[in-house]
Amino acid sequence: MSRAAARVESVDAAIETIGLGRFQWRLLGVNGLVWAGDAMEVIGIGFIIPSIVATFGVSGAQAGLVGSLFFAGMLAGAWGFGALADRVGRRTVFLITIALNAVFALCSAVAPSFGLLLLCRFLNGLAVGGTLPVDYAIMAEYLPKRERGRFLVYLESFWALGTVVIALVAWAVVPQLPETGWRWILAINALPGILGFWVRLSVPESPRFLLLKGDAVGARRVLERVAEVNGVRLELSALRSAPPAPRRNTTAALFQHGLAPRTLLLGVIWLGLSFGYYGVFTWLRPIFVEQGVAALETYWFLILLALAQLPGYALAAYLLERLGRRATLALFLFASAAASMTFAFSATPAVVIGASLLLSFSLLGAWGALYAATPEVYPTEVRATGMGVMGAVARAGGIVAAQLGGVLLGLSFTSALGLYALSLGAAAVAALLMREDLRGRALSDRVQDAASGLG
Numbered sequence: 066m067s068r069a070a071a072r073v074e075s076v077d078a079a080i081e082t083i084g085l086g087r088f089q090w091r092l093l094g095v096n097g098l099v100w101a102g103d104a105m106e107v108i109g110i111g112f113i114i115p116s117i118v119a120t121f122g123v124s125g126a127q128a129g130l131v132g133s134l135f136f137a138g139m140l141a142g143a144w145g146f147g148a149l150a151d152r153v154g155r156r157t158v159f160l161i162t163i164a165l166n167a168v169f170a171l172c173s174a175v176a177p178s179f180g181l182l183l184l185c186r187f188l189n190g191l192a193v194g195g196t197l198p199v200d201y202a203i204m205a206e207y208l209p210k211r212e213r214g215r216f217l218v219y220l221e222s223f224w225a226l227g228t229v230v231i232a233l234v235a236w237a238v239v240p241q242l243p244e245t246g247w248r249w250i251l252a253i254n255a256l257p258g259i260l261g262f263w264v265r266l267s268v269p270e271s272p273r274f275l276l277l278k279g280d281a282v283g284a285r286r287v288l289e290r291v292a293e294v295n296g297v298r299l300e301l302s303a304l305r306s307a308p309p310a311p312r313r314n315t316t317a318a319l320f321q322h323g324l325a326p327r328t329l330l331l332g333v334i335w336l337g338l339s340f341g342y343y344g345v346f347t348w349l350r351p352i353f354v355e356q357g358v359a360a361l362e363t364y365w366f367l368i369l370l371a372l373a374q375l376p377g378y379a380l381a382a383y384l385l386e387r388l389g390r391r392a393t394l395a396l397f398l399f400a401s402a403a404a405s406m407t408f409a410f411s412a413t414p415a416v417v418i419g420a421s422l423l424l425s426f427s428l429l430g431a432w433g434a435l436y437a438a439t440p441e442v443y444p445t446e447v448r449a450t451g452m453g454v455m456g457a458v459a460r461a462g463g464i465v466a467a468q469l470g471g472v473l474l475g476l477s478f479t480s481a482l483g484l485y486a487l488s489l490g491a492a493a494v495a496a497l498l499m500r501e502d503l504r505g506r507a508l509s510d511r512v513q514d515a516a517s518g519l520g
Contacts, residue, residue, distance in 0.1 A: 074302040079288045086295030096200045097223035102257025104227025112235035113247035121179040138190020140460035146195030147453015155203040156270040165192035167258030174251035198452035205440040206271040214385035217437035222378035228371035236364040315450035335455045337492030339462030344485040347467045370425040377430035390438040390502035397431035398493035402486040409482035444509040
């Protein structure tokens with residue numbers, strides 16, 4: 066039964082009046098399905114390398130290119146598709162990236178040669194990287210301001226679900242099919258993309274984007290549809306749209322009109338967090354070996370680490386709306402740095418395992434807070450581009466951490482973990498340097514309106 070009609074005159078007022086309801090929960094499920102699939106793609110890399118070596122007779126270093134090229138594709142895809150989403154629309158890129166994800170994941174699974182496998186993994190990485198900016202941009206633009214932070218953390222929490230699923234799949238497949246198991250894993254990884262494309266067809270374009278492009282009629286139609294799904298009757302006055310936004314280089318715009326300080330500080334946070342996260346978790350097993358915890362079973366311990374992430378996400382979702390974005394992010398980052406240092410100086414296996422669980426808890430809480438805060442920082446005109454650039458920065462941090470980690474751990478175990486802790490601490494300081502956050506505030510739309518926001 067519909068609630069009483071409410072008369073509104075702007076997109077902001079309409080989103081607040083429509084509130085949180087069936088539409089937003091459905092959108093969370095749609096985006097969350099793909100986000101879990103992305104986690105399966107990323108985490109699954111570690112499980113398929115030995116099987117690829119057995120199939121094609123390549124060296125371990127050569128097989129490692131499967132992961133390196135996938136991350137390189139993610140870097141390029143996040144940046145490129147983010148900018149495209151600000152130009153042609155969220156929904157278009159929303160569908161393109163997930164379709165390409167499904168296609169190239171399946172192509173990877175049936176690749177007849179190692180060279181074609183590498184090509185397919187790079188193209189698959191492009192698509193996976195491209196889902197990041199548009200998923201968070203469109204999700205943020207449909208959420209009322211009081212619910213925005215926690216719902217964006219809920220979306221990030223699907224990463225833990227994907228981690229559990231891929232660990233169980235690998236446990237069931239790899240030991241039984243040591244030579245062809247990688248094909249089955251990659252084929253299963255394509256399933257969220259196939260299903261995701263079908264369910265995404267029902268998601269309309271963001272009304273904020275439509276109004277920004279001068280399509281007030283289209284924006285009104287979408288708002289009325291969302292209100293109907295949520296059981297709210299709206300009396301929409303004629304939405305006024307400013308002149309269509311000028312065509313601009315959206316990447317360059319991230320450093321103009323007051324956005325430069327935000328972009329630089331966010332860049333430090335994304336780089337520091339990704340370097341620390343991938344530096345530790347890429348080399349987690351060698352770290353355990355060094356600390357005398359070599360007997361851990363990979364699949365089940367990965368599930369345990371994923372389960373430790375869930376309370377981290379829950380606490381982040383709660384604190385974002387109580388302490389604010391800046392304080393919550395800094396708190397989790399400092400906790401992550403402390404846990405990394407515990408790794409460096411502990412010689413007791415039980416303490417090492419406990420520190421790894423604390424690190425998983427705090428790192429993913431930090432990721433949840435960062436994924437919630439970043440789309441709020443940028444106006445609609447460049448929101449997907451901003452998310453895409455930060456996603457590219459994160460992939461760059463991960464690539465460097467994966468390559469540098471082996472060298473650092475070979476030279477000095479304590480120094481390596483100390484460097485990861487330092488990067489997380491630097492990210493925490495950068496979070497504190499952001500003058501304010503957007504908790505409980507409406508999203509901005511135009512680049513020229515950004516000067517009065519975060520500093």
